[in-house]
Amino acid sequence: MNKKKFKKSGIAIDFGATKISSTRIIKGEFKNTKTEVTSIYKNNKKYISQIENIIQNQIQSNSKKIGIAITGRVDNEGNWYAVNKKNLGSFKIPLKKILKKKFNVETTIMNDATAACFGESIYGKGNKFKRVGYITVSTGIGVGITIEKKPFVSDSGLAGHLGFLTSTLGKMKCGSGRIGTFESIASGIAMSKIAHQRGYKNKTAKEIFDNYFQKKKWAKEIVSLSARSVSELCANLKAIYDVDVIIIGGSIGMAKGYIQLVKKNLNKEPKLFQVKIVKSSLGIKAAKMGVLI
Secondary structure, eight states: OOOOOOOOOEEEEEEOSSEEEEEEEETTEEEEEEEEEOOOOSSHHHHHHHHHHHHHTTOOTTOOEEEEEESSEEOTTOOEEOSSHHHHOSOEEOHHHHHHHHHOSEEEEEEHHHHHHHHHHHHSTTTTOSEEEEEEESSSEEEEEEETTEEOOOTTSOTTOGGGSBOTTOOSBOTTSOBSBSHHHHSHHHHHHHHHHTTOTTOOHHHHHHHHHTTOHHHHHHHHHHHHHHHHHHHHHHHHHOOSEEEEESTTTTSTTHHHHHHHHHTTSOGGGOOEEEEOSSGGGHHHHHHTO
16 A cells, blocks of 8 residues: 555644644645643643644634644543643643634644554555554653554543553552553653652653663663563553554654664564564654644
């Protein structure tokens, strides 16, 4: 199957736990990309105002579609909820209804990992496969699934949040309230927390990787633990969905050498639960492309 060429137009926003990126896309060309830091608000109205302002700065008179790939849970009515309450707080926001009313433009709201998986399954490395898994390893852990080019979602929007499954390697509590989740071991936040517990305070995931490349033992242990956890998650995806391929994205997932560590650990799993793993070909564009399909 040949890859489709991306020719969509619209305003695409990738709203992550650390940063928000918006782009005006015209017939597949990315223009006027802007990035800002994600803030945590106690007042839900501030999230709404922030998103509205981002759209206002991108939208044009001929804009016909708005797509938002967003961290957290999105139900079938376009309501947005936080799952990891430590990242964004606790809320329910009828985001699709609010934006459609304000801008009178077709609006799609989708979980960011699901959108990235959708983009990869149509335009990227998942194009040749029927069942595609996508894992983003970044500030948190996000998982998306597409089956025969359709996103696997549920009415409540909870389906696919497999970063909150528990790992055999986990002991810490994560922002979802669960103990020992993949997110509590493999994510950027978890890596920093583990480093702190071991006496290496205030280290970002980037700094941990810098020390990993310098062959510091403590950093190697933390990065290796993250990769082992993600390999276990890959085996779970294979067991649950029988995926043909898993695409790894996110700032940590795409870091030099990380995917090789995941593959090395996955090869230790029983053959039945091993699966093809590839690095994202669309990178940071995947979610924006997916949400405009």
